[in-house]
Amino acid sequence: MADATLMAVTIAPPRAGLLKRLVRHRLSILALVVLAVLVVGSAGAPWLAPHDPEELDLASRYAPPFAAGHILGTDDLGRDVLTRLMFAGQISLAVGIAAMLVTVVVGFSVGAFAAYYGRWVGTVLMRLTDIMLCFPSVFLLLFVAAFVTPSLASMALMIGLTCWMEIARIVYSQILVLKSADFIAAAQMVGAPSWRIILRQILPNTMAPVLVAATLNTANAILLESYLSFLGYGIQPPEASWGNMLTNAQSDFQVDPWLAVFPGIAITLAVTSFNFLGDGLRDALDPRTAGR
Numbered sequence: 001m002a003d004a005t006l007m008a009v010t011i012a013p014p015r016a017g018l019l020k021r022l023v024r025h026r027l028s029i030l031a032l033v034v035l036a037v038l039v040v041g042s043a044g045a046p047w048l049a050p051h052d053p054e055e056l057d058l059a060s061r062y063a064p065p066f067a068a069g070h071i072l073g074t075d076d077l078g079r080d081v082l083t084r085l086m087f088a089g090q091i092s093l094a095v096g097i098a099a100m101l102v103t104v105v106v107g108f109s110v111g112a113f114a115a116y117y118g119r120w121v122g123t124v125l126m127r128l129t130d131i132m133l134c135f136p137s138v139f140l141l142l143f144v145a146a147f148v149t150p151s152l153a154s155m156a157l158m159i160g161l162t163c164w165m166e167i168a169r170i171v172y173s174q175i176l177v178l179k180s181a182d183f184i185a186a187a188q189m190v191g192a193p194s195w196r197i198i199l200r201q202i203l204p205n206t207m208a209p210v211l212v213a214a215t216l217n218t219a220n221a222i223l224l225e226s227y228l229s230f231l232g233y234g235i236q237p238p239e240a241s242w243g244n245m246l247t248n249a250q251s252d253f254q255v256d257p258w259l260a261v262f263p264g265i266a267i268t269l270a271v272t273s274f275n276f277l278g279d280g281l282r283d284a285l286d287p288r289t290a291g292r
Contacts, residue, residue: 028280
């Protein structure tokens, strides 16, 4: 009986016409297409790449684009740039998405517990959030990275654990409003445990702003991974990421600029596309546009 009542009082925000409104946002559709190309190209690199990422062709070092059978040229060791871009995308995109998942889980947990339980629990958690916000994420990352062996998992955790604060504040403010809603009171009256109310009533009703923030955090995570790898604290050669490809190219930029241009374009496309997608989701999920 309690479960049936709970299902009856679970109210999710209306999503009618969401896809239609998203399609109207042309930049977000273009962003989805670009992201699909990047994801397919990176995930399918073992089958789609024209060369092995570690294949050396010393006779074709610094080959320009469309020369010697290399569409985007070769680097200082004769490795195919297009191939390394595709394999590097696996690392950069995986770190961005994994870090985003960490930020969502940690941010939602902190914000939800702080708002739902309130009192000293909420005070402690939100003051912790404020303290974390006082420190720039880049400085925190550089400090932690100096003591951690860089890998895909460690990079995702470091970025995620230093960038969850905005989501925590979004969830906190949303739940403070939801706590006074009738369906939350009804769930409490039938004796639903707190964890079930948070997961089944509160979580679905806070997903709209969290989803938008998650896409923007993915773009931020890709930038932070590239920044750390560029400084030498991220993914280490010979494993490629877009950031350390820029590091390897900086000494040759005057002579062979394409070695820096192509990974820079890949980072720009990924970050811009996630930002445009976030803008499109924000407009599509805005209840004020529901009737348009």
